[in-house]
Amino acid sequence: MSSSGYRLAVVGATGAVGVEILRVLERRAFPVSSLRLLASERSAGKQLDFNNKPLTVEALNDKAFESIDIAFFSAGATRSRQFIPAAQAAGAVVIDNSSAFRMKPEIPLVVPEVNPQDLAQHAGLIANPNCSAAILCVPLRPLHDAAGLKRVVVSTYQSASGAGAQAMEELKEQVHSFVRGEKPVAKVFPHQIAFNVFSHNTAIAANGYNEEENKMIEETRKMLHLPGLEMLPTCIRVPVLRAHSESVVVETERPLSAAQARELLSRSPGIKVVDDVENNRFPMPLEASGDFDVLVGRIRQDLSRPNTLAFFVAGDQLLKGAAWNAVQIAEELVKRNLLRKS
């Protein structure tokens, strides 16, 4: 590794998102001078390749963050709460994929296409948003700028990857069981995921919405700086491996035709418009998988209400919903000269 780069740490390196962070750093040729892979004791000693060289996973502890410029955290909210203070104290800038700090008013919660300016206020910690909220906000940003967002009704088609590598394995195992003529067993998810859909596997809060839905409501409002945005999400799991889809209806303050929205979205960052009416080709999670961009299509007007548009999006949960957005934040910090001097 060259010395002309940043000293990185990836916490949760063996998880679904951690592994993707390594792949994204490679794809982007992010300037890395050193890379420390951290995970639980259980995973310590495992080897992971980075740029075709094996790296050994180390056990996560408070001392692991010395001489680190950027620490990516993707090991769940509990570990983020426990270890991020040490990482910050050691001088690292932390990009946290967990929900632990997202809604703290002083912590920037950032999708680079949506609110990059919020990075300027960081004090060593930037939160990476919930995957469904991140994917949703990419098309919402230009629509808001053009016509003023008033209300968003969204139903999700969320993949297994959002619940981690084990959940993806469970979907595959259940499909194998089906092929063998055996009854699929649910261990990671509360219900069978193969050949089924179910309400998102997070607890329902007192307001009647599950945790995932409440994250979508709160994080979308925070990133768009629209605390009064009307949000009505329904979060549903579907038997897809790694990309989330969302059926979205937006009501705007000012009129915006479907044609105007299509044109606007097609020249907005982080978006590929896939709206091929002739060939019946629209955003699909299979095609979004591996893509950094959010696919947007089925863009059409509400037939019975003015200032209302419907569209369908698909975005890679592990990339734009997690690893790519995290690395993109790191790139933005570099570009804006917002990393600490080492």
Place this chain on the structure above:
Amino acid sequence: MSSSGYRLAVVGATGAVGVEILRVLERRAFPVSSLRLLASERSAGKQLDFNNKPLTVEALNDKAFESIDIAFFSAGATRSRQFIPAAQAAGAVVIDNSSAFRMKPEIPLVVPEVNPQDLAQHAGLIANPNCSAAILCVPLRPLHDAAGLKRVVVSTYQSASGAGAQAMEELKEQVHSFVRGEKPVAKVFPHQIAFNVFSHNTAIAANGYNEEENKMIEETRKMLHLPGLEMLPTCIRVPVLRAHSESVVVETERPLSAAQARELLSRSPGIKVVDDVENNRFPMPLEASGDFDVLVGRIRQDLSRPNTLAFFVAGDQLLKGAAWNAVQIAEELVKRNLLRKS
């Protein structure tokens, strides 16, 4: 077979819906004195069991409807247009599962829980609605009666069965391919259905909505007798075998709390409320499969707009969305003495 029953014909007997009609007639112990199975030349000669006795499938032709009291048609719109006039001329009352006659003003389009009174005007032909519209209307009816429906926004999670037996086979085959490490092949659907979701495989009309969505709009309005009902559907296929799910948002004229709606729906015909917050158990297509009822849950209020409720439904596409509704219409015709005298 006893002579104290009706003389039935099933057109499209070897199809996904046709086979289910036989099973539903058995489950309901429908009074059958004779049963004629009709299908294309290709399927003629095949044998199907009914009440544990083998019946031979005959080739469909204009002469096949003599001495038939009730003819169930489930062989697509083209065959319905071609053969229903002959069936009616021969004196049969036709229950047509195709879209051929659904929107003709003089033809009743009926879900027995929704608009059974429309059966009285029949002139030998009753249309069975689109599966997604039928499943949706069951909970909409009591909500409308209680609070006045103004607007319905719905995103569907539609199973392979809606595209027929071959589509169900394709989903299974693609899963087998995946397990063998081969690339799944799409023949029936335009895109891979295993591990994917996609916009419904019908053509997009000039208004920007696909055929399935336009059916949902028009048929829901017709069945509820609400020509001005605001409808915004998004129809999406998911890798599920035989039950459709729908994420629904309704705006009503008058207030209705989630608790009131739950209580109302739980005592409405054709509905099972599955709304178990504690165990995270809500309507799922796997559990709706084989059930005559529509499962309804996740009943909650919009947090930011009055008179608006959200809920999630799952209903067996082949049963409430097709075969069961058709047999239920036949039962209703018997009960209301609306069959022709033979």
